[in-house]
Amino acid sequence: GAVVSQHPSWVICKSGTSVKIECRSLDFQATTMFWYRQFPKQSLMLMATSNEGSKATYEQGVEKDKFLINHASLTLSTLTVTSAHPEDSSFYICSARVRGGEAFFGQGTRLTVV
Amino acid sequence: GENVEQHPSTLSVQEGDSAVIKCTYSDSASNYFPWYKQELGKRPQLIIDIRSNVGEKKDQRIAVTLNKTAKHFSLHITETQPEDSAVYFCAASWWAAGNKLTFGGGTRVLVKP
Numbered sequence: 001g002a003v004v005s006q007h008p009s010w011v012i013c014k015s016g017t018s019v020k021i022e023c024r025s026l027d028f029q030a031t032t033m034f035w036y037r038q039f040p041k042q043s044l045m046l047m048a049t050s051n052e053g054s055k056a057t058y059e060q061g062v063e064k065d066k067f068l069i070n071h072a073s074l075t076l077s078t079l080t081v082t083s084a085h086p087e088d089s090s091f092y093i094c095s096a097r098v099r100g101g102e103a104f105f106g107q108g109t110r111l112t113v114v
Numbered sequence: 115g116e117n118v119e120q121h122p123s124t125l126s127v128q129e130g131d132s133a134v135i136k137c138t139y140s141d142s143a144s145n146y147f148p149w150y151k152q153e154l155g156k157r158p159q160l161i162i163d164i165r166s167n168v169g170e171k172k173d174q175r176i177a178v179t180l181n182k183t184a185k186h187f188s189l190h191i192t193e194t195q196p197e198d199s200a201v202y203f204c205a206a207s208w209w210a211a212g213n214k215l216t217f218g219g220g221t222r223v224l225v226k227p
Contacts, residue, residue: 034214043203044158044217093157097213103148105157 002028002098006106013084013113021079021109023094029074030096038091050077084113116141118206120218127194128226135221137204138186144206147180147187152201194225
């Protein structure tokens with residue numbers, strides 16, 4: 001199957017700093033990628049849809065100025081958590097679908113803000 | 115938007131028994147229904163999916179059924195094994211919603227040896 005690679009797999013940062021997470025489709029081109037957040041023992045909540053060459057579409061309640069998404073190429077989308085605070089600590093995971101079919105997920109990034 | 119409800123939230127079964135997880139969805143336009151298995155700290159892995167033009171699909175010990183009229187679909191795992199222990203998520207999507215997946219709340223399955 002298709003491969004989606006996410007980096008880093010875990011990161012610890014200080015409160016008030018920014019963290020960038022990368023999501024790459026390794027063997028296919030993804031015009032659209034999706035960013036999810038998953039709190040412990042909870043489901044995957046869609047944060048935003050990343051569109052190559054255009055602005056991301058954010059779900060209701062997600063602050064677009066806090067979670068910056070850039071999708072500058074067909075194989076790379078980035079999520080930047082700006083001015084991170086402890087409540088932003090979570091498991092962030094990206095995915096891409098191949099022509100409306102199966103969704104492939106990155107490994108996920110565990111963010112801990114101290 | 116789409117809303118997906120999943121039940122039960124936890125399920126404990128004896129090894130060899132069957133496990134059934136049920137999901138309902140709200141948007142009648144949804145036409146793609148995948149099931150994912152997620153182990154602790156890992157990425158979700160697709161185990162089976164079904165499209166709205168099919169009522170049932172089977173892959174070895176795993177089967178999914180879809181009732182479009184009632185807007186619900188179910189995952190059936192037969193002859194459960196300890197390695198089936200994980201969290202299972204159902205999801206729904208349709209192309210006009212940008213192909214985004216809406217997930218159910220998840221079911222934590224524990225298979226007791």
